[in-house]
Amino acid sequence: MRRYLLPLLALAAMLCAGCATDQRxxxxITTLNAYAGTLRWGDFQSALQFIDPKARATHMPTPLDLARYQQVRVTGYDEGAGPVPDGExxxxxxxxxxxxxxxxxAERTVIDHQTWRYDPEKKRWWLTSGLPDITQD
Incomplete structure (x- = not known):
């Protein structure tokens, strides 16, 4: 009986770890789709809710930045190859x-380099790189 118990416990632990990874x-996927949808609608005010609270506290967009976002209409949002892991x-x-x-x-394209961090306690992904810089040429 004991020789079967250890492999079963190991299997259960691996399955639980796999579930956590699948959940993450x-x-x-859910977060990136919701953020993309928010930006496609040009709702930069709501997009602030995706930014990491620590980053939001130290790098909150100024009223001038928020006014600039109101002067543009989003015509495209292309994720390209999608997210690439950069650490655990x-x-x-x-x-x-x-x-x-x-x-x-005038139409133009800007490149947004996004960094997303997973908070295991809250089970949530946060955007740490901030809103896209729409002033780039």
Whole structure:
């Protein structure tokens, strides 16, 4: 009986670890899709809720930054190859965002280098790199 108990406990531990990984991956997919949808609708105010609270406290966009976001319409959001692991609880993603300036009707594309961190306690992914820089040329 004992010789069967140890392998069963090891198998149960591996399955639980696999469930945690699956849960983390599913949370990442859900978060990235929700963030992409929020930006596609141009709702930069709601996108602030995806930013890591620590980063939000120290690098909150200024009123001028928020006003700039209101001057553009998002016309595209392309994740390219998707997220790439960068450590145990972190992924990076490069996104091309198409924008149209509402005043000039000029269209351009900006590259957003996103870094996402997983919080195992809250079981949530946080954007640590902040909102996209739409002032880049």
């Amino acid at each position: 991956n599913q949370a990442l 609880n972190q992924v990076r993603q490069v996104v091309q965002i198409g924008l149209v300036n509402l005043n000039t009707q």
